[in-house]
Amino acid sequence: xxxxxxxxxxxxxxxxxxxxxxxxxxxxxxxxxxxxxxxxxxxxxxxxxxxxxxxxxxxxxxxxxxxxxxxxxxxxxxxxxxxxxxxxxxxxxxxxxxxxxxxxxxxxxxxxxxxxxxxxxxxxxxxxxxxxxxxxxxxxxxxxxxxxxxxxxxxxxxxxxxxxxxxxxxxxxxxxxxxxxxxxxxxxxxxxxxxxxxxxxxxxxxxxxxxxxxxxxxxxxxxxxxxxxxxxxxxxxxxxxxxxxxxxxxxxxxxxxxxxxxxxxxxxxxxxxxxxxxxxxxxxxxxxxxxxx
Amino acid sequence: xxxxxxxxxxxxxxxxxxxxxxxxxxxxxxxxxxxxxxxxxxxxxxxxxxxxxxxxxxxxxxxxxxxxxxxxxxxxxxxxxxxxxxxxxxxxxxxxxxxxxxxxxxxxxxxxxxxxxxxxxxxxxxxxxxxxxxxxxxxxxxxxxxxxxxxxxxxxxxxxxxxxxxxxxxxxxxxxxxxxxxxxxxxxxxxxxxxxxxxxxxxxxxxxxxxxxxxxxxxxxxxxxxxxxxxxxxxxxxxxxxxxxxxxxxxxxxxxxxxxxxxxxxxxxxxxxxxxxxxxxxxxxxxxxxxxxxxxxxxxxxxxxxxxxxxxxxxxxxxxxxxxxxxxxxxxxxxxxxxxxxxxxxxxxxxxxxx
Amino acid sequence: xxxxxxxxxxxxxxxxxxxxxxxxxxxxxxxxxxxxxxxxxxxxxxxxxxxxxxxxxxxxxxxxxxxxxxxxxxxxxxxxxxxxxxxxxxxxxxxxxxxxxxxxxxxxxxxxxxxxxxxxxxxxxxxxxxxxxxxxxxxxxxxxxxxxxxxxxxxxxxxxxxxxxxxxxxxxxxxxxxxxxxxxxxxxxxxxxxxxxxxxxxxxxxxxxxxxxxxxxxxxxxxxxxxxxxxxxxxxxxxxxxxxxxxxxxxxxxxxxxxxxxxxxxxxxxxxx
Numbered sequence: 001x002x003x004x005x006x007x008x009x010x011x012x013x014x015x016x017x018x019x020x021x022x023x024x025x026x027x028x029x030x031x032x033x034x035x036x037x038x039x040x041x042x043x044x045x046x047x048x049x050x051x052x053x054x055x056x057x058x059x060x061x062x063x064x065x066x067x068x069x070x071x072x073x074x075x076x077x078x079x080x081x082x083x084x085x086x087x088x089x090x091x092x093x094x095x096x097x098x099x100x101x102x103x104x105x106x107x108x109x110x111x112x113x114x115x116x117x118x119x120x121x122x123x124x125x126x127x128x129x130x131x132x133x134x135x136x137x138x139x140x141x142x143x144x145x146x147x148x149x150x151x152x153x154x155x156x157x158x159x160x161x162x163x164x165x166x167x168x169x170x171x172x173x174x175x176x177x178x179x180x181x182x183x184x185x186x187x188x189x190x191x192x193x194x195x196x197x198x199x200x201x202x203x204x205x206x207x208x209x210x211x212x213x214x215x216x217x218x219x220x221x222x223x224x225x226x227x228x229x230x231x232x233x234x235x236x237x238x239x240x241x242x243x244x245x246x247x248x249x250x251x252x253x254x255x256x257x258x259x260x261x262x263x264x265x266x267x268x269x270x271x272x273x274x275x276x277x278x279x280x281x282x283x284x285x286x287x288x289x290x291x292x293x
Numbered sequence: 294x295x296x297x298x299x300x301x302x303x304x305x306x307x308x309x310x311x312x313x314x315x316x317x318x319x320x321x322x323x324x325x326x327x328x329x330x331x332x333x334x335x336x337x338x339x340x341x342x343x344x345x346x347x348x349x350x351x352x353x354x355x356x357x358x359x360x361x362x363x364x365x366x367x368x369x370x371x372x373x374x375x376x377x378x379x380x381x382x383x384x385x386x387x388x389x390x391x392x393x394x395x396x397x398x399x400x401x402x403x404x405x406x407x408x409x410x411x412x413x414x415x416x417x418x419x420x421x422x423x424x425x426x427x428x429x430x431x432x433x434x435x436x437x438x439x440x441x442x443x444x445x446x447x448x449x450x451x452x453x454x455x456x457x458x459x460x461x462x463x464x465x466x467x468x469x470x471x472x473x474x475x476x477x478x479x480x481x482x483x484x485x486x487x488x489x490x491x492x493x494x495x496x497x498x499x500x501x502x503x504x505x506x507x508x509x510x511x512x513x514x515x516x517x518x519x520x521x522x523x524x525x526x527x528x529x530x531x532x533x534x535x536x537x538x539x540x541x542x543x544x545x546x547x548x549x550x551x552x553x554x555x556x557x558x559x560x561x562x563x564x565x566x567x568x569x570x571x572x573x574x575x576x577x578x579x580x581x582x583x584x585x586x587x588x589x590x591x592x593x594x595x596x597x598x599x600x601x602x603x604x605x606x607x608x609x610x611x612x613x614x615x616x617x618x619x620x621x622x623x624x625x626x627x628x629x630x631x632x633x634x635x636x637x638x639x640x641x642x643x644x645x646x647x648x
Numbered sequence: 649x650x651x652x653x654x655x656x657x658x659x660x661x662x663x664x665x666x667x668x669x670x671x672x673x674x675x676x677x678x679x680x681x682x683x684x685x686x687x688x689x690x691x692x693x694x695x696x697x698x699x700x701x702x703x704x705x706x707x708x709x710x711x712x713x714x715x716x717x718x719x720x721x722x723x724x725x726x727x728x729x730x731x732x733x734x735x736x737x738x739x740x741x742x743x744x745x746x747x748x749x750x751x752x753x754x755x756x757x758x759x760x761x762x763x764x765x766x767x768x769x770x771x772x773x774x775x776x777x778x779x780x781x782x783x784x785x786x787x788x789x790x791x792x793x794x795x796x797x798x799x800x801x802x803x804x805x806x807x808x809x810x811x812x813x814x815x816x817x818x819x820x821x822x823x824x825x826x827x828x829x830x831x832x833x834x835x836x837x838x839x840x841x842x843x844x845x846x847x848x849x850x851x852x853x854x855x856x857x858x859x860x861x862x863x864x865x866x867x868x869x870x871x872x873x874x875x876x877x878x879x880x881x882x883x884x885x886x887x888x889x890x891x892x893x894x895x896x897x898x899x900x901x902x903x904x905x906x907x908x909x910x911x912x913x914x915x916x917x918x919x920x921x
């Protein structure tokens with residue numbers, strides 16, 4: 001009969017649908033994942049998994065392809081995050097005077113964000129095609145030589161460029177917003193203090209944008225790390241598994257090799273690591289906030 | 294009817310006590326202003342009465358019925374918020390009728406009640422406008438209108454004028470006072486502005502740190518503050534407080550700077566003398582109760598505030614005639630009207646004088 | 649002078665980042681004959697033949713089905729996410745319910761590789777007969793859309809003054825009534841933003857479409873790749889380009905129309921989340 005308690009029960013009713021939905025569509029799969037990861041299971045024995053212990057984890061642990069995929073994802077995530085944020089930061093600050101007065105310029109730069117990564121991957125199959133693609137065509141026409149963009153040595157870097165070109169606009173947009181949000185009084189105050197353009201950038205603008213830069217790096221790393229769509233349609237996992245990301249590794253273990261146990265064990269590892277890292281970051285962030293207070 | 298009683302009402306957030314065992318009786322039709330410095334708990338108290346804030350101990354009775362745990366709407370009170378809190382997506386008419394609609398009144402009845410309230414508040418031409426198309430004063434009137442249409446047993450105002458500019462604030466103050474006269478409803482009004490409190494209230498409740506320091510009519514609080522806090526909070530400009538002690542003759546000794554001729558009862562031991570600036574006057578140095586040098590003057594049009602510095606008594610604010618001639622640095626005497634002063638002991642509680 | 653340099657850099661960036669889109673657009677207007685001699689960016693004899701070919705239904709390829717599937721699953725995935733997120737966002741923002749548990753969990757969901765849930769979901773869908781259905785894919789897409797929708801809505805509600813809720817409480821509204829007749833209308837811009845954003849995300853989703861559909865519920869992102877599967881004499885690049893243009897156009901148009909709202913919410917989801 002307490003008003004406050006009545007309120008909180010009303011609120012509880014309002015979150016219930018979401019919580020139930022999550023329990024069914026994420027909680028249940030998570031439990032299935034855990035059970036299957038320690039079971040001997042195949043498509044024939046889906047309903048009667050036999051608990052066998054950690055052999056699936058051992059199989060993943062001893063699979064060189066797993067480590068190769070992890071290394072790919074890690075490198076891919078780090079490199080694309082750095083390139084996208086570096087390029088995005090430069091463009092945001094350098095082009096800011098243009099965009100400020102003509103916001104449609106930003107719309108043009110944001111266009112790649114609207115296109116499905118899978119479609120962009122497919123588009124690059126055309127762009128880089130040795131007969132039909134304009135890039136090899138112009139390389140032949142201008143330099144009399146081209147090379148195999150999706151060959152063993154270059155496929156990784158081609159993918160890096162593809163990912164970077166599509167997602168730099170994301171970093172650019174975040175940085176542009178953060179840059180425009182710097183109070184003009186601060187810029188004017190630093191000008192009164194005799195700051196030059198470089199001083200202003202280095203001592204005022206970049207430090208004020210630092211939180212956004214960290215967030216953008218993090219988001220872009222995460223998206224790069226879990227990459228699937230564009231890599232899958234562009235190279236599959238080849239050549240020779242050299243471009244399999246962790247997501248592709250799990251997908252192929254399940255759908256192509258039928259190795260359910262291995263795929264699920266790899267999922268559980270990825271799940272545990274992702275949440276550990278994410279909660280760790282949340283914790284650091286909230287400590288920081290606490291320290292500032 | 295609209296009596297509101299608080300019995301030992303209290304509010305705790307964790308270990309922090311916002312309101313402490315508060316007793317209050319509000320009669321039907323009374324206009325009570327709760328006033329106090331920011332953080333004193335006055336808004337919390339109002340929201341406890343409204344039912345927006347949980348009362349953690351004690352009771353709240355409305356018309357004699359225990360409403361401590363009742364929902365806001367069951368209490369049949371209406372509230373006017375500081376930010377007006379008009380629904381931005383509804384017209385003035387919809388804003389005023391929303392509560393009636395929730396109470397499932399027929400459309401015809403809602404229209405009649407809204408029209409009547411709009412007429413009373415001169416809102417009729419604005420009924421189809423949206424809040425963003427209204428001025429601050431108009432929004433304020435809509436917020437009041439929204440409260441009126443529900444014919445509540447009492448009105449609660451949470452600093453309703455603080456978002457208005459000074460001129461409008463005076464107009465709205467008069468309008469609220471008129472509304473109270475015509476409706477005759479119980480009103481509880483929270484403000485930090487003691488001028489609003491003085492001008493509107495039948496009774497003022499001064500709150501500090503969740504406790505009632507004093508309650509009474511504006512006149513009572515002004516003339517006979519129960520303690521140092523109320524003395525300094527009520528009245529503008531602020532009351533001067535001078536250190537003093539009782540001397541052997543039962544007179545008041547102003548820290549050796551002068552003697553105030555006053556018969557004190559045998560048990561009284563005042564240590565603070567409170568004197569309002571308007572009860573002090575400037576005289577020749579030798580004929581005052583104490584003397585000092587003029588440190589600053591503020592010309593206010595009707596009067597001039599003269600700030601006199603005495604090394605032992607501190608800075609004394611004297612309300613002098615506007616055209617007073619004393620210049621900065623001049624030594625002058627200050628005369629205390631000994632029939633109008635207040636005395637306080639070392640706990641800050643008022644000491645009764647024998648007049 | 650410096651401005652000329654800015655324009656130059658802008659042109660290079662715009663061209664470079666949109667290069668695959670421009671190439672695809674140009675190629676989609678080229679005849680098969682022109683393609684074999686002119687892979688460049690210029691179209692000599694524009695033709696719509698590729699588009700006619702794309703909209704030709706065969707037993708193997710049916711673009712109308714793919715588009716219809718994409719629209720349906722995006723619609724389910726978007727509205728369901730908002731319908732679930734709005735009341736939860738209200739409870740989180742105003743009731744402080746799950747502010748330290750549910751909210752960070754769902755926000756983190758945005759960063760988790762979704763493949764980790766894909767396998768059990770695949771098996772679950774098999775049991776529930778949801779494989780290769782629009783409803784099944786739509787349900788999953790709502791999970792994909794939930795984090796951003798929740799963050800956008802929580803932020804929008806937090807920005808509203810609490811006195812608005814309290815005024816409605818004084819007017820006798822229940823929490824559900826406040827949500828429906830005060831909060832939802834006032835938050836309409838944020839709701840529209842999360843709907844549009846969700847629609848684009850759902851339309852562009854590929855992984856779950858690839859795994860959970862095979863023929864009846866195939867979305868356009870997956871269906872487009874079918875056009876690449878060689879039908880005898882290698883990929884018909886003109887037709888493949890046309891299908892990609894068709895598949896990319898709806899989110900691009902939506903994005904261009906609403907890009908102000910979208911850019912705002914992107915920063916909201918990223919920075920405040």
